[in-house]
Amino acid sequence: MLNSFPRAPARPATPMRSLVVEDARVSQLILAKILTAYGECQMANSGYDAIQAFNRAFADRRPFDLICLDLGLPDFDGVEVLTEIRAVEQARGVPPGRRVHVIAVTASSDMDAVNALADMGDGYILKPINREKLTQVLVRLGLIPADPHS
Numbered sequence: 001m002l003n004s005f006p007r008a009p010a011r012p013a014t015p016m017r018s019l020v021v022e023d024a025r026v027s028q029l030i031l032a033k034i035l036t037a038y039g040e041c042q043m044a045n046s047g048y049d050a051i052q053a054f055n056r057a058f059a060d061r062r063p064f065d066l067i068c069l070d071l072g073l074p075d076f077d078g079v080e081v082l083t084e085i086r087a088v089e090q091a092r093g094v095p096p097g098r099r100v101h102v103i104a105v106t107a108s109s110d111m112d113a114v115n116a117l118a119d120m121g122d123g124y125i126l127k128p129i130n131r132e133k134l135t136q137v138l139v140r141l142g143l144i145p146a147d148p149h150s
Contacts, residue, residue: 015039016143017057018066021050021081022105023074030129031068031105038144039065047076051084054100058092064100065143069121071106071113078104078117086120101141105129 016039020031028043035041042064044050050069057063067085071078082102089099102121107128108114114124122141125133138144 016065016138017062018042018068019044019050019053019057019064020068021047021073021078022068022070023072024070027070027105027127027129031134034129034131034134035066035068038138045074047073047078047081050081051088054085055088058088066138066141067100067102067121068105069102069117071104071108071117077113078106079113079120082117082120101143103134103137 016035018035018039018041020028020035020041021044022028022031023045028045032041032043042053044053050067050073054064054067069078069081073081076084085100085102102117104114104117104121104124106114106117106124106126117124123137125137135144135147139146
């Protein structure tokens with residue numbers, strides 16, 4: 001099942017397109033609340049749904065800027081999903097500097113798996129999800145501007 005959350009209208013932030021791949025509803029809602037402040041946020045409950053959403057966005061010429069990817073999905077693990085996404089990008093000639101940013105979001109204590117996903121992506125954050133930590137990662141990746149007041 002794929003859910004969309006419209007862009008938050010009140011904040012004139014960078015219009016980022018993000019995809020949250022997470023099977024836990026509470027984590028979906030927390031991430032959506034944070035990310036919709038910066039643009040459109042879609043949800044995927046499984047690895048299959050994530051790959052379909054990624055391909056659809058690419059075909060529509062509206063690719064995602066960010067994917068927050070849970071490591072422990074019910075059908076594919078996060079490494080399998082990201083491997084497929086990177087293969088699609090390579091097959092379509094997406095240069096490394098234009099690939100989607102991917103952040104692993106996990107409660108896993110299996111640091112080998114976390115590091116494998118983080119090495120193929122752009123890092124990770126551990127659950128419980130913290131707005132400040134996620135925002136720091138988004139700033140570091142250049143997806144949102146730094147807050148001049150912090």
